[in-house]
Amino acid sequence: DAGVTQSPTHLIKTRGQHVTLRCSPISGHKSVSWYQQVLGQGPQFIFQYYEKEERGRGNFPDRFSARQFPNYSSELNVNALLLGDSALYLCASSTASGATTGELFFGEGSRLTVL
């Protein structure tokens, strides 16, 4: 069975540009979460989606947005990129809704570099 897949794996953008990152969860998982991992730090929660609805949001500016599609895949969008947005963006899927904390299965991430 395929694990969590993310695309692209690496990308380079310049300040002010927009980026879209994509994630396909494990088959049967209805929940997708996004985390930002800045180099040398632990992952930081950005969003959780379950059944296409936002179930949680971390302390990130409105430049960050996400959505989940009927097939449970997800996109993370970041507008007006700043140098500080350079990070590894991790997607995780699980069977958990917003009401429970289940095991997270992480993808290998999308490494974004902002110049």
Place this chain on the structure above:
Amino acid sequence: AQSVTQPDIHITVSEGASLELRCNYSYGATPYLFWYVQSPGQGLQLLLKYFSGDTLVQGIKGFEAEFKRSQSSFNLRKPSVHWSDAAEYFCAVGAPRAGNMLTFGGGTRLMVKP
């Protein structure tokens, strides 16, 4: 607000030696606790988790962790380290009804000497 502290940024142990990675958390009630491992270029893999019950938790790859409420700690241990255990280890805390919103510590990078 919950928080996690991993006091050791780097740890080096010899292959075959025992290992203990420290994790301290801050949370107002009984938390959900996790240890994840991240190898270079890889995503995070769950080693073990504590929700309730027995405070000594067994995980994959021979790892175990002990929840100590009085010390707000959840330290990870392994009796004999293998070279393949070299990786970054993250402790995380979650809360009931908080879904997949985990708070991670800063990580401990483990190096294994031959």
